[in-house]
Amino acid sequence: MLVSEKRFLVEWGDCDPANIVFYPRYLKWFDACTTGLFAEAGIPTAALFKRHGVIGIPLVDLKVRFLVPSTVGDVLLARSGVLEWRKSSFLVQHRFFKGDILAVEGVETRVWTGCDPSNPEHMKSRPIPAEVIRSLSRPRGSQA
Amino acid sequence: MLVSEKRFLVEWGDCDPANIVFYPRYLKWFDACTTGLFAEAGIPTAALFKRHGVIGIPLVDLKVRFLVPSTVGDVLLARSGVLEWRKSSFLVQHRFFKGDILAVEGVETRVWTGCDPSNPEHMKSRPIPAEVIRSLSRPRGSQA
Amino acid sequence: MLVSEKRFLVEWGDCDPANIVFYPRYLKWFDACTTGLFAEAGIPTAALFKRHGVIGIPLVDLKVRFLVPSTVGDVLLARSGVLEWRKSSFLVQHRFFKGDILAVEGVETRVWTGCDPSNPEHMKSRPIPAEVIRSLSRPRGSQA
């Protein structure tokens, strides 16, 4: 699978009175990593969504283990990739490393979602296009 | 002018390692207060925006004074009202009290904004409807 | 078990360009619910932490299911309670309802954490005091 990387500097405003990252911040970073993974695959989500009539890839399930806390000034290296493809959903794994240590590990289940044709105000899951799966499955740096 | 009120409980996740509210949080609360002010005036923004083709009331200017810090467990009472009406913009004042003490005071300048008819991808300021000004100018609790 | 309740109004700033709650926001609300649960049990975390030398109750594990999206103006009713007690950790369940519909459901595993006596810069898990377990186990509204 394609694994994308992203670096995060833990800022003052990411931390709570216990001087560690306030945990919902990691989930904001997960979301940015998923966007980064699509960009790395050569399919920036904004353009892709427009082409496929997709309005987002909302989460339906989230599992996270917080192994080591981080604090102001720490740099986290995130590695993200799609673990599994289903018909209209997929599992994205994120692993955050502090140096060599795995600090946070999580899996998002996301759904490929467009407007419901019978009611544009509502959202509806859609089959994931083959080109999306192909782009996110090739090894990093290989020909797009 | 109509003054609306809102109460905020300062949560753990609102505070930084110095154990005081991380200041961007106040601005999120300002935004919620402006929404609350419109709701108090009997014109919920979502419905109003839809009726008038408005896509938002983005900020163009912000001035804030932070007088007294607040911490986990503090309750802040916010009082918000429109200070001044201009053609397509307006000034909203927010004052946050901790007990009797004025803790934060700010003024937002917001613009009544719709899609540009000549280019729906772009936003354009619009004259503020008279009914909006009227609703936000009457004293609290008076006949809508 | 004691179940505490909290209401959240979904604000403009809680939502993303797909016009639904940006999911890390739910986790910030989870955290506020856990604080609210302790407060409901008559043991406000700030005071309790000070008495027991606890510096926080960091998360080590999180599982969430997002069943129904919510948008600006929705009101969510959160119900929170401790599902299970372990020696120095505990599981808090949060269920968010939109009217009668379960919209989000999650379980946090949190650790009772103090300073490491041998190194005050480091954190260390601690046995959960019996009085804490007792207070969070009684039915709502019963004698404290």
Add this chain to the structure above:
Amino acid sequence: MLVSEKRFLVEWGDCDPANIVFYPRYLKWFDACTTGLFAEAGIPTAALFKRHGVIGIPLVDLKVRFLVPSTVGDVLLARSGVLEWRKSSFLVQHRFFKGDILAVEGVETRVWTGCDPSNPEHMKSRPIPAEVIRSLSRPRGSQA
């Protein structure tokens, strides 16, 4: 004065239902820029605070102009520097550029703050050390 630079990629979770950056996000970025400015000056805030007994540099005043909105995928270049030094406070200017266009401009007034010696639970402003002023006043890239 020393001017530090920082780049921000506007993420999905930074934007609101109008598809533009939710404005409190800029203020979180301002805060990160101020931290970055100190780091660029060779005085990482965490270390500095410890050495000088400072617990933070809280904001007392904020003025921002939002000139051009930004959206998902935009990259903003921030330039930050100290505009003015006072006895125990200082003015930090942040300018965010989208390409060549000035998109957001703001000035923070921050206070050099330590614990009150007569009451360690309270905060108190302190004179800014000369070495801090010197380090933040030299041109970028010059000898520290």
